[in-house]
Structure formats: structure tokens, C-alpha cells
Amino acid sequence: MSTVPNATPLRRAPVQRRSAERLTRILDACADLLDEVGYDALSTRAVALRAGVPIGSVYRFFGNKRQMADALAQRNLERYTDRVTERLKQAGDIGWRAVVDAVLDEYLAMKRTAPGFSLVDFGNQIPVGNRQTEPNHRVADRLTDLLSTYLDRTPDDDLRRTFLIAVETADTLVHLAFRMAPEGDERIIAETREMLRAYLARVLD
Secondary structure, X not given: OOOOOOOOOOOOOOOOHHHHHHHHHHHHHHHHHHHHHOOOOOOHHHHHHHHOOOHHHHHHHXXXXXXXXXXXXXXXXXXHHHHHHHHHHHHOOOOHHHHHHHHHHHHHXXXXXXXXXXXXXXXXXXXXXXXXHOHHHHHHHHHHHHHHHHHOOOOOHHHHHHHHHHHHHHHHHHHHHHHHOOOOXXXXXXXXXXXXXXXXXXXXX
16 A cells, blocks of 8 residues: 555635636646746746636635645646556557556656646656655556556555656656657657666566
């Protein structure tokens, strides 16, 4: 069982559909503004204006922009998990190397297309939320639970440690690839893919 705590909770969880839609607009506006002005220049007032909601609506959910960015990171993780799940469902019975490729490919796709992802991704690019949440631990735990079924493995501590090392290493190399080229340096991405396969082969073959 994971011992990594969840992301910073909302001040108030949306109950009604209208409230949930307003939260979605707020997070969408936050993501867009992160791309446009960066984290330092981001403000709750600007987010409210972009989202078309009163400033009080923002503060109903978030105490400050740090909590808002943390919630965006958590939403990114949920969407990433959904994307991986859907891709594996469509792929059917595939080997573990294809599973790992799918995990990496969906991460790269979000790096290239998801608003605000280049700064926030799953929470490790800016100081969002509680440092004890360790975003890559959350990602590794989520992937361990998700992929253990496809890999026919028990999600024990050894498998969690293996995926944590893989996630930490891939995260560093993918960020290097995107520092080298706007869409990600393909040679570094290829090396990352080979490294993951070589490392995971010790456990998954």
C-alpha cells in the first residue's frame, strides 16, 4: 500500500454540477496563464478574470495560487492515468515493453499538448503543495497499481521501488530532452526508452 499522501485538498469540494464546471474553468484558466506568463506572474485575480468567475469563486476552492497549481498537477495525473488506461484497453494483450512504451508515449504527448504541463506536470517543476507529497512517488504508485494487472505482477514493495526508480530516471531525461528541443530531442527520448527497457527487463522478463 502506498504511504505517499495525496495532493493538497481543495478548500471545498464541488458538489453540484455548476460548481464542478466552475472549478474546471478555473483550472483551465490557470493552465493557460501558466503557459502565457509563467508561475511567478500568475495571480488568482488573473485566473478569475480569464475563467470569467468572481474572485471569491477562486478562493472558495483555493487559498492561494500554489494550491491552485497543485490541484492542476493532480488533475494532470488523473488525466494521464486515464489516457494510459484507455490506450492499454485498446491495445489488448501486449508485452511489457509495449506497455512501457505506452506509458512513456502518453507522458510525451501531454508534455507537447497539455496547457500548463511544461511548468506543473505532476507537481515537480515549481514549488507546489506539500513537499512531502513527492510527485514522482505519486506517479510511481499510480503506475504500479495500474500496470500490475497488465504485467501479471503483485504490486509489492519491490515492484513499487522498481517503478519509482524508472519514473525518477525517465522524468529527469525527458525534461532534459525538452530543454534541448521544444518538442523533445528525439535522440534523448530514444535513449530514455532503451534505458527503461534495459532496466525493467531485470524485473519483468
